[in-house]
Amino acid sequence: MGENEDRKVKPETKWSKVITELLEVIEHSLANAMKHESCPKALALEVVVGIGNVMGGQVVYLPFGRSxxxxxxxxxxxxxxxxxxxxxxxAREYRLGLPTVYEIIARNRSSATK
Known part of the structure; x- marks a missing residue:
């Protein structure tokens, strides 16, 4: 992505991709570690090593938990x-209004096509 194109991407889209990648790394690391270990400390270590292997050397922005x-x-x-x-x-399941659900779908649909 060029510098000008990078500026057009919404910040949420940028960190959403990081969060998705981070979740995939954690899931893979935990699945791998659970084959051999059950100790929480060993599992946590495997996750940290997995994150370091994939994302090491990068500056990664993590938004607050609610975001x-x-x-x-x-x-x-x-x-x-x-x-x-x-x-x-x-809308009922997530306790949101219909307009909010439609907006979420539209936003996610447009970001999926980019």
Whole structure:
């Protein structure tokens, strides 16, 4: 991505990709460690090493927890909608208004096509 294109990307999109990558690394590291270890300290060490192997040397921005939780929720809503879930059911399940659910779907659809 060129410098000008990078500026056009919304900050949430940038860190959403980092969070997604981080989740994948943690999931892989835990799955690998759980084959051999069950001690929480050993599992945590495996996760830290996995993160270091993939993201080491990078400056990584992590937003506050609520932003991460909302981003993950929005991704789940979009995936459920793509799988055929009804928007009204999603609004009820996540305790959101219909306009908010439609906005989440539209935002995630547009960021998925970029």
């Amino acid at each position: 991460i939780a909302n981003s993950i929720r929005n991704k789940k809503i979009h995936e459920a909608w793509q799988a055929g879930r009804d928007v009204k059911d999603l």
